[in-house]
Amino acid sequence: MEKKLIREQILKKRKTLSEETREIYSQKITNKLLASSHYMNAKTIMCFISFSDEVDTHDFIKSAIQDGKKIVVPVTFPKTHELKPSRVKDFNELEPGYYNILTPKKEFERFIDPKDIDLVITPGVAFRKDGYRVGYGGGYYDRFLSKIPNTITIAICFSIQLVDELPTDSFDIPVDYIYTEKNIVTCK
Template structure:
């Protein structure tokens, strides 16, 4: 199936989760991350800020900051189609930015090198068990991740977002693990 159709189909399914299912399943997924050796050993974590009906990362980010983890959040630069990272010290430093995604306010933007990352939490819409993903179509993450092949990459998704196989391009970068409410998929 073509990427656009698959993306639309899964977004539609994800959008039909009840608020309660979304809350409970997000909580289960995030707990798995907190209990992982990746999280426990990481000092610096890159995590996307969820929006809409994505697995909710807001509490994960807040708790991680409380636990003295250095949290880096992505800032999208549409003109160059690149991702930059900003060190987030408090969830209140965010405002609505490009694509209606929370992003650091100008005065709280603290650009940080990707080299510091110990763990990357990668968003997406559709995933297969080999770690390939379909995002929202901007290609931001594939370009960004191509320089960070040695860093552990975990995607978080609801079980309904896993399919047998996603269409692939040469530049697609797979993640290492996918955490769902039902299982942890080792994609290696």
């Protein structure tokens, strides 16, 4: 099955979850992340800022800042299809940006070297249990993750986003773990 078709099917399925269900599931996933040794051992964590009906990452980001973690969020550069990690010290430093996704205000952009990141929390639309994922089609994360091959990566999603089959390309980068509201999948 084509990535585009899988993306459409899973996004449609994800939209069927009620807001209340998404909140409950997101909280379960956040709690698992905060309790994980990967989180506890990480000093610098990159996490996407959720939008629409994704697993909500806002509470996770706020908790990590409160815990004294260095939190970085991706800033997208559409012309080059590039992500650059920028440190966030307070959730109020964010404003709607590209695709209406929260992003650091210009005066709060603090870019860091990707090699300083210990843990990356990645988004996605569909996930295979071996860690391969289909995102939104821009290839941003695959390009970014290829630069930091030894950094631990955790994808977070609702269990309905797990699929048995997913086409892969040579440039696709699998994640190490997938956290859902039901379980934690070790991919490698």
